[in-house]
Amino acid sequence: MANHVLAFVETRAGEPRKVGFEAITAARALADAAGGEVHALITGAPGVAGRAESLGRYAADAVVVVEHAAFADYNPEALAALVAERVRSGGYRAVVFSASAQGKDLAPRVAAKLGVPLAADLTSVQLSGDKVVGTHPVNTGKVLATVTLTANPAVVSLRPGAVTAAEAPRAARVETAAPVGDPAASRVRVTQTIAGNTAKLDLGDAPVIVSGGRGLKAPENFKLVEDLAAAFGNAAVGATRAVTDDGWRPHSDQIGQTGRQVSPDLYVAVGISGAIQHLAGMRTSKTIVAINKDREAPIFKIADYGIVGDVLEVVPALTAAVKQARGNS
Amino acid sequence: MKIAVCIKRVPEMDVRFKIAPNSTSVDETGLKWDMSDFDGYAVEAALQMTEKLGTGEVVVITLGPDATQETLRKALSMGATRAVHLKADRIPFDNFAIAKALAAELQGGGYDLILFGKMSIDSSNGAVGPMTAELLNLPCVAAASKLEVANGRGTARRELEGAAELLEFPLPALVTIDEGVARPRYPSLKGIMAAKKKPLEVKPAQLGDVRLTVSTMALPPERPAGRIVGEGAAAVPELVRLLQTEAKVL
Numbered sequence: 001m002a003n004h005v006l007a008f009v010e011t012r013a014g015e016p017r018k019v020g021f022e023a024i025t026a027a028r029a030l031a032d033a034a035g036g037e038v039h040a041l042i043t044g045a046p047g048v049a050g051r052a053e054s055l056g057r058y059a060a061d062a063v064v065v066v067e068h069a070a071f072a073d074y075n076p077e078a079l080a081a082l083v084a085e086r087v088r089s090g091g092y093r094a095v096v097f098s099a100s101a102q103g104k105d106l107a108p109r110v111a112a113k114l115g116v117p118l119a120a121d122l123t124s125v126q127l128s129g130d131k132v133v134g135t136h137p138v139n140t141g142k143v144l145a146t147v148t149l150t151a152n153p154a155v156v157s158l159r160p161g162a163v164t165a166a167e168a169p170r171a172a173r174v175e176t177a178a179p180v181g182d183p184a185a186s187r188v189r190v191t192q193t194i195a196g197n198t199a200k201l202d203l204g205d206a207p208v209i210v211s212g213g214r215g216l217k218a219p220e221n222f223k224l225v226e227d228l229a230a231a232f233g234n235a236a237v238g239a240t241r242a243v244t245d246d247g248w249r250p251h252s253d254q255i256g257q258t259g260r261q262v263s264p265d266l267y268v269a270v271g272i273s274g275a276i277q278h279l280a281g282m283r284t285s286k287t288i289v290a291i292n293k294d295r296e297a298p299i300f301k302i303a304d305y306g307i308v309g310d311v312l313e314v315v316p317a318l319t320a321a322v323k324q325a326r327g328n329s
Numbered sequence: 330m331k332i333a334v335c336i337k338r339v340p341e342m343d344v345r346f347k348i349a350p351n352s353t354s355v356d357e358t359g360l361k362w363d364m365s366d367f368d369g370y371a372v373e374a375a376l377q378m379t380e381k382l383g384t385g386e387v388v389v390i391t392l393g394p395d396a397t398q399e400t401l402r403k404a405l406s407m408g409a410t411r412a413v414h415l416k417a418d419r420i421p422f423d424n425f426a427i428a429k430a431l432a433a434e435l436q437g438g439g440y441d442l443i444l445f446g447k448m449s450i451d452s453s454n455g456a457v458g459p460m461t462a463e464l465l466n467l468p469c470v471a472a473a474s475k476l477e478v479a480n481g482r483g484t485a486r487r488e489l490e491g492a493a494e495l496l497e498f499p500l501p502a503l504v505t506i507d508e509g510v511a512r513p514r515y516p517s518l519k520g521i522m523a524a525k526k527k528p529l530e531v532k533p534a535q536l537g538d539v540r541l542t543v544s545t546m547a548l549p550p551e552r553p554a555g556r557i558v559g560e561g562a563a564a565v566p567e568l569v570r571l572l573q574t575e576a577k578v579l
Binding site for chain 2: 208
């Protein structure tokens with residue numbers, strides 16, 4: 001029976017990531033439509049089996065665990081070989097990855113090994129008869145494409161955060177499997193994983209993002225953006241390309257056409273004029289607040305709420321007010 | 330050092346797109362076209378590597394209709410050595426079909442390094458590069474934000490969500506390029522003149538079956554018009570009230 005769906009569960013430092021649970025949730029919907037089971041595949045250094053049960057919480061019927069010392073860090077070649085072989089031998093109808101940084105590397109490799117295209121970076125996916133149909137933002141999010149995948153197996157990757165990981169506990173059976181080939185013999189090796197500031201929320205996970213642009217006038221004024229983010233308590237800090245190009249902030253903070261694309265519940269644009277390249281990275285945010293001295297700035301056209309004024313004056317006042325509001329709630 | 334860079338011609342993005350009457354593509358009337366952003370970084374990275382070594386060849390390759398030759402000419406005017414146009418009536422959406430055609434061209438080309446942009450700015454799939462690597466059985470790093478090659482080996486950095494990875498691999502290899510590796514140069518007048526005389530070879534693209542298509546394209550819902558809450562710090566209390574009671578995000 002080729003009706004099962006395989007979900008690849010990404011890990012970091014031995015722990016499954018939220019995007020892995022999202023993949024299981026999406027796989028569940030596909031498997032229900034196909035009349036098959038969801039198998040969640042998790043890999044890691046010896047000990048990762050201890051995480052298997054947590055995957056049943058997201059409605060996996062079976063958890064396949066592959067442990068190997070060479071799976072401690074991301075091991076693209078060995079993982080691609082493993083997933084492709086599992087799909088071939090298990091007769092899966094579909095494979096679901098996250099379109100995370102790692103998934104963007106892994107999913108196309110697996111698809112190519114299976115000789116099929118990849119429906120990449122989908123914001124929704126469903127099985128409709130003998131086709132898999134999904135939504136994929138193109139042209140920097142200015143156009144939504146509905147894509148149709150007729151290949152079998154269907155290999156798809158999901159935009160992080162597009163599907164909410166839904167808990168629906170099942171007693172998942174746990175199966176242990178062996179790697180394919182020797183994972184220690186991979187040509188591409190991760191020599192180091194540089195942990196970011198773990199106290200800092202990632203732009204993709206944060207419900208609130210406070211972003212700064214050139215309107216802050218000087219790099220030291222970015223402190224105001226950080227203070228406002230800290231006042232929210234659940235905020236990450238982003239930046240425009242102008243600011244990252246000038247070295248005020250690292251490139252990894254850049255939101256926009258060539259940087260990160262984010263959709264937080266609240267996006268606060270501080271001293272950002274709203275160049276089209278920046279809007280491409282944040283236009284799908286649920287609520288947008290803009291603070292800018294120029295009333296004609298394009299950011300005000302897409303902001304739900306705007307304040308016209310000097311950011312050096314308005315932002316500290318907003319920081320104090322947010323602190324107070326949160327203190328009272 | 331022989332480097333191939335696979336590039337794509339895409340519409341410039343700073344416009345309001347319209348959907349074509351067939352509802353499966355954007356209306357191309359009035360669009361301007363250029364090399365996809367990340368492909369520009371890849372071409373620049375390749376040029377810098379060969380310039381640093383003082384020797385080598387940068388071959389640019391694209392797939393698509395005749396108009397894509399203007400993108401190849403741009404890369405030649407930046408400094409690439411020669412170009413290959415894999416001719417197809419249109420660029421299919423199927424990333425595996427494209428990867429097959431590119432792999433067929435790259436196979437046996439004797440390249441030490443094959444570069445792609447990390448994704449095309451229009452289709453935004455980011456799949457063709459790693460797929461081509463698999464088809465050629467080459468080591469691959471997707472979305473490198475730093476890349477160095479020396480003595481037959483490469484090292485790269487990849488940005489993760491809130492972290493980063495350093496990677497090592499042997500050459501030949503295929504790497505897709507993220508922003509940060511190199512900012513693309515503008516073609517000089519001399520470069521533009523020289524590009525006209527550089528070789529540009531045209532071959533039919535050997536595309537495979539197309540099994541991934543765009544069935545419809547639509548514009549996302551417009552954001553409702555926002556409002557200016559007020560001016561200066563005096564507007565802060567009203568903004569906070571709206572965030573609490575209307576947007577319910579605070």
